[in-house]
Amino acid sequence: VNVCAPSEVVAPQAFSLSRFMAPPDARQRRTLAVGLIGPGRVGSALLRQLRTAQPRLAREAGLQLKLCGVADSRRMWLDHDDPELNTRSHGAQTWRPGDLDAFAAHVQRAGERHALLVDCSASDAVAAHYPRWLAAGVHVVTPNKLAASGPLERWHAIRQACAGGARYRYEATVCAGLPVVQTLRDLLDTGDELHSVHGMFSGTLAWLCNRHDGQQPFSALVREAHALGYTEPDPREDLSGLDVARKLVILAREAGWPLSLEQVEVESLVPPGLAGLPVEEFMQRLDQLDAPMAAKLAEAHTRGGVLRHVAKLDHHGRASVRLQVLPAAHAFAHSRLTDNVVQFTTRRYCDNPLQVQGPGAGPEVTAAGVFADLLRIAESLGVQA
Amino acid sequence: VNVCAPSEVVAPQAFSLSRFMAPPDARQRRTLAVGLIGPGRVGSALLRQLRTAQPRLAREAGLQLKLCGVADSRRMWLDHDDPELNTRSHGAQTWRPGDLDAFAAHVQRAGERHALLVDCSASDAVAAHYPRWLAAGVHVVTPNKLAASGPLERWHAIRQACAGGARYRYEATVCAGLPVVQTLRDLLDTGDELHSVHGMFSGTLAWLCNRHDGQQPFSALVREAHALGYTEPDPREDLSGLDVARKLVILAREAGWPLSLEQVEVESLVPPGLAGLPVEEFMQRLDQLDAPMAAKLAEAHTRGGVLRHVAKLDHHGRASVRLQVLPAAHAFAHSRLTDNVVQFTTRRYCDNPLQVQGPGAGPEVTAAGVFADLLRIAESLGVQA
Numbered sequence: 169v170n171v172c173a174p175s176e177v178v179a180p181q182a183f184s185l186s187r188f189m190a191p192p193d194a195r196q197r198r199t200l201a202v203g204l205i206g207p208g209r210v211g212s213a214l215l216r217q218l219r220t221a222q223p224r225l226a227r228e229a230g231l232q233l234k235l236c237g238v239a240d241s242r243r244m245w246l247d248h249d250d251p252e253l254n255t256r257s258h259g260a261q262t263w264r265p266g267d268l269d270a271f272a273a274h275v276q277r278a279g280e281r282h283a284l285l286v287d288c289s290a291s292d293a294v295a296a297h298y299p300r301w302l303a304a305g306v307h308v309v310t311p312n313k314l315a316a317s318g319p320l321e322r323w324h325a326i327r328q329a330c331a332g333g334a335r336y337r338y339e340a341t342v343c344a345g346l347p348v349v350q351t352l353r354d355l356l357d358t359g360d361e362l363h364s365v366h367g368m369f370s371g372t373l374a375w376l377c378n379r380h381d382g383q384q385p386f387s388a389l390v391r392e393a394h395a396l397g398y399t400e401p402d403p404r405e406d407l408s409g410l411d412v413a414r415k416l417v418i419l420a421r422e423a424g425w426p427l428s429l430e431q432v433e434v435e436s437l438v439p440p441g442l443a444g445l446p447v448e449e450f451m452q453r454l455d456q457l458d459a460p461m462a463a464k465l466a467e468a469h470t471r472g473g474v475l476r477h478v479a480k481l482d483h484h485g486r487a488s489v490r491l492q493v494l495p496a497a498h499a500f501a502h503s504r505l506t507d508n509v510v511q512f513t514t515r516r517y518c519d520n521p522l523q524v525q526g527p528g529a530g531p532e533v534t535a536a537g538v539f540a541d542l543l544r545i546a547e548s549l550g551v552q553a
Numbered sequence: 554v555n556v557c558a559p560s561e562v563v564a565p566q567a568f569s570l571s572r573f574m575a576p577p578d579a580r581q582r583r584t585l586a587v588g589l590i591g592p593g594r595v596g597s598a599l600l601r602q603l604r605t606a607q608p609r610l611a612r613e614a615g616l617q618l619k620l621c622g623v624a625d626s627r628r629m630w631l632d633h634d635d636p637e638l639n640t641r642s643h644g645a646q647t648w649r650p651g652d653l654d655a656f657a658a659h660v661q662r663a664g665e666r667h668a669l670l671v672d673c674s675a676s677d678a679v680a681a682h683y684p685r686w687l688a689a690g691v692h693v694v695t696p697n698k699l700a701a702s703g704p705l706e707r708w709h710a711i712r713q714a715c716a717g718g719a720r721y722r723y724e725a726t727v728c729a730g731l732p733v734v735q736t737l738r739d740l741l742d743t744g745d746e747l748h749s750v751h752g753m754f755s756g757t758l759a760w761l762c763n764r765h766d767g768q769q770p771f772s773a774l775v776r777e778a779h780a781l782g783y784t785e786p787d788p789r790e791d792l793s794g795l796d797v798a799r800k801l802v803i804l805a806r807e808a809g810w811p812l813s814l815e816q817v818e819v820e821s822l823v824p825p826g827l828a829g830l831p832v833e834e835f836m837q838r839l840d841q842l843d844a845p846m847a848a849k850l851a852e853a854h855t856r857g858g859v860l861r862h863v864a865k866l867d868h869h870g871r872a873s874v875r876l877q878v879l880p881a882a883h884a885f886a887h888s889r890l891t892d893n894v895v896q897f898t899t900r901r902y903c904d905n906p907l908q909v910q911g912p913g914a915g916p917e918v919t920a921a922g923v924f925a926d927l928l929r930i931a932e933s934l935g936v937q938a
Contacts, residue, residue, distance in 0.1 A: 217744050346907060347739065351732045358924040359602050502887050505905050516917050520890050522731060526907035533901050539743040547933050 197230040198549050200282045202542070203237045203275035205268070206289030210311055210340075211238075214288060214535035221539075231546050234281075239271045241291065246274050268294065272301050279305060282549050286538060287312045296322070302329035302336055309541040311340035311534050317414035320426055335545045340537030342415045343369065343508040343528035350544075351524060352422050352512060361515040362423040365481040369415045371506030371529045372399050372406040373437075373477035377491075378505070380475065386461035387454035394451070398506060402447045407437040407457075409477070409489040416479045416487050419510075425485050435490035437461070468493045474501045499523065582615040583934050585667045587927070588622045588660035590653065591674030595696055595725075596623075599673060599920035606924075616931050619666075624656045626676065631659050653679065657686050664690060667934050671923060672697045681707070687714035687721055694926040696725035696919050702799035705811055720930050725922030727800045728754065728893040728913035735929075736909060737807050737897060746900040747808040750866040754800045756891030756914045757784050757791040758822075758862035762876075763890070765860065771846035772839035779836070783891060787832045792822040792842075794862075794874040801864045801872050810870050820875035822846070853878045859886045884908065 202218070204211050218233060225231040237246045243263040276283035285301060287294050287310035295315035298308050299322070315326060316338050330336055342348045356362065368374050375398055379389050390407070393399045399406050413432040420427035436443070437457065442450050468475045473493040478500065481487045494500055503509055508528025511521035527533060587603065589596050603618060610616040622631045628648040661668035670686060672679050672695035680700035683693050684707070700711060701723050715721055727733045741747065753759050760783055764774050775792070778784045784791050798817040805812035821828070822842065827835050853860045858878040863885065866872045879885055888894055893913025896906035912918060 221742075221744050345739075345901070347732045347736045347909075350735075354730075354732065354925040354928075355921070357606075357928055358921040359606050360921060497887070499887065502882075502884065507905055516730070516921060517911055520892055520912050522909075522911035524732075524907075524909055526902055527905050536740070536743040536745060536901060540739040543739075543742055544932075547929075 198282065199232040199234060200284055200546050200549065201234045201236050201275050203271060203285050205239045205285060205287045205294055207238050207240055208288060209531040210534045211288035213531040214286065214538055217535050217539050236275045237271060239266055239268065242266050244271050268297050272306055276304065276306050284309060284542060284545060286310065292318065298336065299325040299329040302326060302334040303332065305332060305334050307335045307545050309337045309538055311538055313341045313414045313418065316341055316421065317417040317429055320428055323421060337541035337545065339541050340534050341418055343510060344530065345533035345537035346508060346524050346526050346528055348510050348524055349422060352419060355512060355514055356423060363483050363513045363515065363518065365419050365510065365512060367479045367510040368477060368500055368503060369412045369479050369508055370406055370477055371508055371527065374503055375506045377476050380461065380465060382465055385455065385458040387458050390454055404438050404450060409434040409436055412479050412489045416481055416489065420481050420487060427487055431487060433488040464491055472496060476500045583667065584617040584619060585669055585931050585934065586619045586621050586660050588656060588670050590624045590670060590672045590679055592623050592625055593673060594916040595919045596673035598916040599671065599923055602920050602924050621660045622656060624651055624653065627651050629656050653682050657691055661689065661691050669694060669927060669930060671695065677703065683721065684710040684714040687711060687719040688717065690717060690719050692720045692930050694722045694923055696923055698726045698799045698803065701726055701806065702802040702814055705813055708806060722926035722930065724926050725919050726803050728895060729915065730918035730922035731893060731909050731911050731913055733895050733909055734807055737804060740897060740899055741808060748868050748898045748900065748903065750804055750895065750897060752864045752895040753862060753885055753888060754797040754864050754893055755791055755862055756893055756912065759888055760891045762861050765846065765850060767850055770840065770843040772843050775839055789823050789835060794819040794821055797864050797874045801866055801874065805866050805872060812872055816872060818873040849876055857881060861885045
């Protein structure tokens with residue numbers, strides 16, 4: 169229910185798409201062809217959001233978004249801005265065996281139009297295509313962390329491939345729709361200097377820490393989070409801290425620090441003996457987490473603080489991800505539910521950091537982060553020099 | 554001192570201006586002519602930032618920033634990308650009597666190049682020129698709140714004047730360099746719906762509320778803030794709440810709600826009897842604020858809460874600015890120093906809001922907010938269709 173815009177207050181004619189300020193005249197019109205790879209939860213949410221926005225973007229921003237195709241790991245559907253693309257993409261319509269380069273070529277149609285690929289897969293194989301696509305002038309937008317946090321050589325190749333003007337954006341890789349990567353860029357591009365990053369980048373671990381008060385064993389909370397869908401199907405992906413470490417790598421590189429995932433000091437909450445087990449067996453032995461977690465909580469209580477899962481990039485370039493005891497007055501002690509928090513301390517923001525906080529996961533907000541990246545690229549197609 | 558990028562960690566060749574990803578090839582190069590109106594504290598900080606960034610922007614982004622002139626309320630200096638522009642702008646060099654339209658024409662040079670005017674004045678007379686400049690294709694970027702929170706007719710005229718492609722940006726009008734206006738735009742442009750805005754938009758009042766614990770009379774704190782330069786020269790500009798109300802109007806309009814300043818319910822902390830006095834006399838009678846403020850603080854203590862200066866835009870479109878008693882567990886209760894806070898509650902961010910927090914005033918961060926707007930416009934000049 170939309171409760172935000174009651175008719176007695178809002179004059180609809182006053183609304184116009186803010187980014188573009190006013191309905192554009194004819195010479196401002198442009199077309200952007202979009203192909204989606206990975207029609208999972210985030211990808212489907214994005215298709216819905218794009219589909220809903222299409223008429224408004226055309227009317228108010230002069231932007232024709234052409235949704236040209238969907239590809240999953242095995243098949244692709246090459247539609248020509250089919251209005252049913254969204255709902256039928258998993259239906260019985262014609263598909264072809266997946267071929268990502270053919271898919272890109274279809275979206276780009278031999279350079280006749282601006283083309284953009286959205287990678288909503290979590291696949292390293294898809295990420296491996298980025299340099300080629302970008303070099304061919306196809307923009308890439310993605311919530312997939314594997315390229316931006318993967319091997320440095322590929323990361324450099326991707327950036328080099330942008331020299332011709334194609335854009336690679338990945339805001340949604342860190343805290344979904346929260347403005348984190350763009351905020352860091354704006355700081356640096358305007359001449360600020362990053363001193364440190366402190367954050368809570370895992371909604372799952374934030375929730376577990378918020379709830380872990382000693383009333384229930386930690387394993388019971390993990391089971392509850394698992395049942396609520398707050399964890400990955402294998403909760404070790406959250407508990408290992410690896411996903412958080414990837415986000416730290418992405419922010420470090422954004423600041424020009426060539427950090428690799430292996431250089432991040434990660435304290436896993438998963439006991440070594442449980443790391444290699446099948447997931448069902450891991451879930452059965454979950455109570456092995458209880459004693460160490462109870463000890464950490466007791467330590468926090470002794471010191472009058474709280475336990476939080478903190479990612480840190482310090483001014484020496486050292487990166488770490490670990491459970492930490494924080495004073496009760498610390499900003500991270502007051503976070504709620506599954507909130508993510510990011511604090512940038514910089515030359516300009518040195519007494520108090522610049523802080524962004526809020527829900528940092530979920531298909532709708534992640535898709536919105538991708539969509540915002542797409543719009544920022546669309547903006548840059550707007551004005552002819 | 555730059556402590557963030559020690560040489561043993563950072564490979565300088567890895568750094569490239571993030572926004573533009575890689576050094577652009579020749580066809581990506583472009584020139585943006587910039588004129589500054591209002592070389593005060595923010596304007597001077599901006600000139601320094603632009604001057605420092607010029608070589609990097611040219612090298613890494615292919616962007617030639619030409620600083621073409623400075624105008625204050627009476628005079629203008631028309632330099633042709635004079636490298637000494639910054640330091641000499643108040644010196645003995647040649648100036649002419651101020652003529653803002655001639656100044657704009659000089660920067661634009663009859664449409665030969667992309668042109669952008671930065672208005673760092675706090676002048677309504679300057680704001681009155683925006684529609685004309687924008688209609689002529691000159692971009693406008695400003696921290697001046699008077700246009701975006703001023704008469705609705707002018708605001709509409711400004712937006713209409715953007716139909717030809719000129720851009721009007723004003724991120725720094727709300728919380729200086731914090732990403733507030735752009736964040737709201739991204740939410741709305743991707744199809745989210747604003748339910749409410751809660752914020753603390755005055756660093757001065759945040760500081761006063763943080764310090765106001767009953768140990769000292771409120772007037773002593775106002776005197777201290779005044780001496781520290783935390784207040785305007787006339788502290789009533791802060792205490793009246795009018796400046797905060799303007800920020801609320803700007804955000805409401807960004808969301809498409811045609812709010813006027815007169816519609817905001819503002820609770821002034823200035824007793825009516827002191828509103829019309831000369832500032833020296835007001836400062837002498839400052840202790841008249843003590844009894845009402847002590848009473849409010851006592852009420853907060855009785856209710857176990859804290860006193861905060863809160864701006865609110867609710868889902869009925871009602872806007873208010875007032876001192877409020879908040880529970881001790883409220884996010885605003887934990888703010889520090891002169892922090893600003895903004896919370897957007899939307900359809901997608903409904904359980905927990907999206908929150909941005911940090912220092913929201915000061916010449917350097919305000920100038921950086923203006924600079925980020927300028928870069929975003931420069932980006933949109935980048936790729937030829």
